[in-house]
Amino acid sequence: MSQCETVQESIGRWLDGELPAADGDAVRRHLAGCTDCAAARQRLEKIQLSLSSVLAAETPELKFAPFWRELQRRIEEKRPWHEELIEGCRSIFTLPRLAWAVPAAIMLVLGFLSLAKWPIGGQASNYASVESIDAHGRNVALLREDETKTTIIWLYQNPEGENENVEEAAKSGPAF
Amino acid sequence: MLKKLRNPVLLFSLAFLTVAGWLSAAENNPQAVQVTIRTILAGDKSDEFDPKLKGMEQQLKPLKHRSFRALKDETQTIAWQGSKSFEIPGGRSLTITPQDFQENRIGLKVRLIQGDKPLIDTTVKIANKGNFILGGPAHEGGSLVLSISAAAQ
Numbered sequence: 001m002s003q004c005e006t007v008q009e010s011i012g013r014w015l016d017g018e019l020p021a022a023d024g025d026a027v028r029r030h031l032a033g034c035t036d037c038a039a040a041r042q043r044l045e046k047i048q049l050s051l052s053s054v055l056a057a058e059t060p061e062l063k064f065a066p067f068w069r070e071l072q073r074r075i076e077e078k079r080p081w082h083e084e085l086i087e088g089c090r091s092i093f094t095l096p097r098l099a100w101a102v103p104a105a106i107m108l109v110l111g112f113l114s115l116a117k118w119p120i121g122g123q124a125s126n127y128a129s130v131e132s133i134d135a136h137g138r139n140v141a142l143l144r145e146d147e148t149k150t151t152i153i154w155l156y157q158n159p160e161g162e163n164e165n166v167e168e169a170a171k172s173g174p175a176f
Numbered sequence: 177m178l179k180k181l182r183n184p185v186l187l188f189s190l191a192f193l194t195v196a197g198w199l200s201a202a203e204n205n206p207q208a209v210q211v212t213i214r215t216i217l218a219g220d221k222s223d224e225f226d227p228k229l230k231g232m233e234q235q236l237k238p239l240k241h242r243s244f245r246a247l248k249d250e251t252q253t254i255a256w257q258g259s260k261s262f263e264i265p266g267g268r269s270l271t272i273t274p275q276d277f278q279e280n281r282i283g284l285k286v287r288l289i290q291g292d293k294p295l296i297d298t299t300v301k302i303a304n305k306g307n308f309i310l311g312g313p314a315h316e317g318g319s320l321v322l323s324i325s326a327a328a329q
Binding site: 096099100102103107110125126127128129130131132133134135136138140143145147148150151152153154155156157 | 185188189192193196234235237238239281283288293294295296297298299300301302303306307308309310311312313314
């Protein structure tokens, strides 16, 4: 790349004051001795001048005030509750969240079923269902304790050694 | 398919269902039953209530005895259709045979014998981790009360 090409690439930044002082001085010295680069500088200065004059002429005619007023109105506008609800739902029920809702729903259902199976608070029925009972001729009482839901099978047996007399045995049992 | 599997939601769902299915299968097919027999002596000679029986007051309340004393606790693990005997004071023994496990209830065949004489044979279904009470056999001037509890494993 020739020195002229390098300088011509830097003219724009030099004119905008963006070059370091040393580089700016080098460009200035080159422009003083090079007609081609000086012409390029003039072209750039003309363009800059034209743009500045156009912008200066048009800016006052741009109507910013109505834009800001409309923006302010929209910010402060109170929307109907149903619109806010719909908007809220839209933000909540996004596709990724709905995707997570599937396993969450499965967990809830399984949790509910587990709770139904294992009731919390110790209030599960502890009652035993007695399917068969054979006391071999002795008396038996079957009792259900309501508070703890406990089933009690009481075998009436004579004190110590067995006595096969059932009537006597029955007398020995506790009164419930 | 592999791309789909990278989706964390899908992976989580698959893993969750696998674990839930495995746990459910394990819960419905327990390998054995842990049976605990607590032997209590109920009498009327005093008003003693053994502190070890705290938590069972309500269960023992219907029995109109004045004193309750824990004699022994014994726990054994029994395989399905297997049976184990528990030694009960007074030369008695209690044989437990787990029958089945349905709807979180354990079927137990219970046989209490004294010497070689059977005292009672019963088949009950109790809640998993629940208990029932078998009482009545005379002992030391009182009555023996057996709390029979079972937990599927």
